[in-house]
Amino acid sequence: MRLEVGNIFINNIELADKTEVKDGVLYVNSQELAKIAGSDDRIADVQIELAKPGDKTRIVPVKDVIEPRVKVSGSGGMFPGFISNVETVGNGRTHVLKGAAVVTCGKIVGFQEGIIDMSGPGAEYTPFSTTFNIVVLCNPVEGLSQHEHEAAVRMAGFRAAAYLGEVAKAIEPDEIEVYETLPLKDQLAQYPNLPKVAYVYMLQSQGLLHDTYVYGVDAKRIIPTIIYPTEVMDGAIVSGNCVSACDKNPTYVHQNNPLIRDLYERHGKDFNFIGVVITNENVTLADKERSSSMTAKLVEFLGADAVIISEEGFGNPDADLVMNCNKIEEKGIKTVLVTDEYAGRDGASQSLADSTPAGNAVVTAGNANEIIELPPMEKVIGYTDPVDVIAGGFAGSLNKNGGITVEIQAIIGATNELGFWKLTARGY
Secondary structure (H helix, E strand, O other): OOEEEEEOOOEEEEEEEEEEEEOOEEEHHHHHHHHHHHOOOOOEEEEEEEEOOOOOOOEEEEEEEEEEEEEEEEEOOOOEOEEEEEOOOOOOOEEEEEEEEEEEOOOOOOOOOOOEEOHHHHHHHHHHHHHHHEEEEEEEOOOOOOHHOOOOOOOHHHHHHHHHHHHHHHOOEEEEEEEEEEOOHHHHOOOOOEEEEEEEEEEEOOOOOEOEEOOOOHHHHHOOOOOOOHHHHHHOEEEEOOOOOOOOOOOOOOOOOOHHHHHHHHEOOOOOEEEEEEEEEEHHHHHHHHHHHHHHHHHHHHHHEEEEEEEEOOOOOHHHHHHHHHHHHHOOOEEEEEEEEOOOOOOOOOOOOOOOOOOOEEEEEEEEOOOOEEEEOEEEEEOHHHHOOOOOOOOOOOOOOOOOOEEEEOOOOOOOOOOOOOOOEEEO
């Protein structure tokens, strides 16, 4: 399957009477965008705000971040199963407003939501301090359940990103990237002398507002399966979860999975990148055993010599990570694990809730319990009152002057387990 990604670089955003792109500037009609994003009986009102790199602005509590895109050719459309039908994506051409992002925000849904600071020390810990953000601030109608609240805001973000992406359809991209994975028999034959590497993509699916969607289906309802890497890059997987802000994979991160991009970069040079196995993270032991056994079987079926396994979340999913590692290693297939750590504020506690001697090649995205002081900002988009109760916060986190004392767990993307940002740790 071959996918062309046409990047249209955005270097500024402004409010205007017409939504369009001119000379690298994304102009946004906020009234039109608010109407489209808020076209849901579950939403009482929508406000549109802009946040640019370097602004003295804080966005909180953040639910999701989404990259505006549009299908230009090929099958399927944006956000299959939600905005478009469920036809297979990952082929043809998709145009991207590269540098722009839709950020959904509003009254708290669940305690595991987060913070984006556009400047100051907090900005160093989130990749979304470097994007030009169109913030969709959604307030629900009274009496809405948590799950309905989450679904309403999630869909508002998808509608907003699809609306903005449409302006890229007729624009000639500044850059075109090409990614291709052949059917398995052809892919194996393409580089027969190189090691065969697959990617095991663990998706957060524990319920309790911890959900990820594949072609519109909640991942806890799937069994492990093989997927073309280009399908991931073309929006087949989206976020619907309120797992801890630091290591959740927002939709933007799924759209730009750096492990897949890096595997493609080295494909045909150092190894043969043969495909992706997606699997879920479960609550019960029986479900964990089932999914990990099927994941190992699929990796063996692909003929992989080695795999990279990435986790999403921490604690309970550590057991899924270790089961996947053990069962794949037992088949003689080498594993590299990508995770983060909850090692205590002094870094001296056990990093993962589970471990295994087979997990002897591990990449860490840092310690989520590290404490940070966030100074007051001139502008806050959203609501600061949940800061004391969001994951990483505690009683007294919100200071009287508007500053915040929290663990970096509360910052969106700080320890992203796909390695989407720049934080890591080294052992000595």
